Amino acid sequence: MVKAVFLDRDGVINRLNIGSYVTSWDKFEFLKGAKQAIARLSNSEYLIFIITNQSAINRGLLTPEGLEVIHNNMLFEIEEASGKVEKIYHCPHRPDEKCKCRKPETGLFEQVSKDYDIDFPNSWFVGDFESDREVAEKVGLKFILAKDDDGLAKAVERILESS
Numbered sequence: 001m002v003k004a005v006f007l008d009r010d011g012v013i014n015r016l017n018i019g020s021y022v023t024s025w026d027k028f029e030f031l032k033g034a035k036q037a038i039a040r041l042s043n044s045e046y047l048i049f050i051i052t053n054q055s056a057i058n059r060g061l062l063t064p065e066g067l068e069v070i071h072n073n074m075l076f077e078i079e080e081a082s083g084k085v086e087k088i089y090h091c092p093h094r095p096d097e098k099c100k101c102r103k104p105e106t107g108l109f110e111q112v113s114k115d116y117d118i119d120f121p122n123s124w125f126v127g128d129f130e131s132d133r134e135v136a137e138k139v140g141l142k143f144i145l146a147k148d149d150d151g152l153a154k155a156v157e158r159i160l161e162s163s
């Protein structure tokens, strides 16, 4: 079994602009300290996953290939800062599609479970919404609400202190 830290993307790694979607790389803005925080966490026993709702895809604002370009750029910059993300899981659906993977549904975590043997009770989810807490409770993860630019850095601090 492996311990993991699951990170929400928008509002935790990059700046969330309510009402607008990251539909291209130039709209993606890393939060201050986020890359360094991921690098620090990468130096620990935890595997890092990104779990993200990207309804822009099924809203017709972003293609799956476009999302891949954004994520490849993001991962390149994270790796340049010595961070390592194991894998990214995303939900492309709109809320009205009532899928099983859009958080706070648990489908993305079930996908992770198929790919990895995760020690959920000793793993963490870092999100910026209370609905992220809801999904963490459903799947049995410890939760940290990330707030402000240094939210992820503070979360990583707490995770590393408690392990």
Ligand SMILES: [Mg+2]
Residues within 6 Å of the ligand: 008, 009, 010, 011, 012, 016, 127, 128, 129
């Ligand atoms: Mg978020």
Ligand SMILES: [Zn+2]
Residues within 6 Å of the ligand: 091, 092, 093, 099, 100, 101, 102
């Ligand atoms: Zn979905």
